[in-house]
Amino acid sequence: QTVCSILTQPTDPQIITGSHDSTIRLWDIRKGRTMANLTYHKKSVRAMASHPTEFAFASASADNTKKFALPEGTFLHNMLGQQ
Numbered sequence: 001q002t003v004c005s006i007l008t009q010p011t012d013p014q015i016i017t018g019s020h021d022s023t024i025r026l027w028d029i030r031k032g033r034t035m036a037n038l039t040y041h042k043k044s045v046r047a048m049a050s051h052p053t054e055f056a057f058a059s060a061s062a063d064n065t066k067k068f069a070l071p072e073g074t075f076l077h078n079m080l081g082q083q
Contacts, residue, residue, distance in 0.1 A: 001019050001020070001021045001023070002019060002020045002021075002030065002044060002046055003018070003019050004018055004019060004020055004044055004046055005016045005017065005018035005045055005046055005048050005059075006018075007048040007050060007057060009050055011070075011071070011074055012028065012035075012070060012071055013026035013027055013035050013036075013070070013073075014015025014029050014038070014074070015027040016048060016057060016073075017043075018046065018047070018048050018059055018061075019044070019045060020043055020044040021043075021044075022039070022041040022043055022044060022045060022061065022064075023037055023038060023039055024037075024038040024040075024041070024045055024059055024068075024073065025037055025038070025049070026038070026070075026071075026072075026073050035071075035073075036053050036072060036073040038063075038073050038075070040066055041059065041063055041064070041066070042060040042061070042063040043061045043062040043063045044061060044062070044079065045059050045060070046059050046060055046061060046062070047059070047060040048060070053056065054069075055061075055069065055070045055071070056068060056069050056070055056076065057070065058079060063079050064079075065078065065079040066078055066079065067079055
């Protein structure tokens with residue numbers, strides 16, 4: 001489970017990782033454990049970015065780009081073009 005991308009932010013979850021095993025993990029750094037394990041991608045999660053105005057983030061993989069709501073990591077939708 002090699003981490004290929006990481007997103008940090010000042011609020012929980014403070015660390016979000018994307019891995020070669022196609023998972024995204026939201027971390028509770030105070031407790032040192034995973035808060036959520038997201039399995040919506042089929043390929044390595046290569047990049048992630050936080051939304052500038054919403055409490056959300058996007059993840060990018062060879063299979064698709066997806067948008068998730070925080071803090072739980074709720075799947076919102078696949079992103080097409082420049083949504």
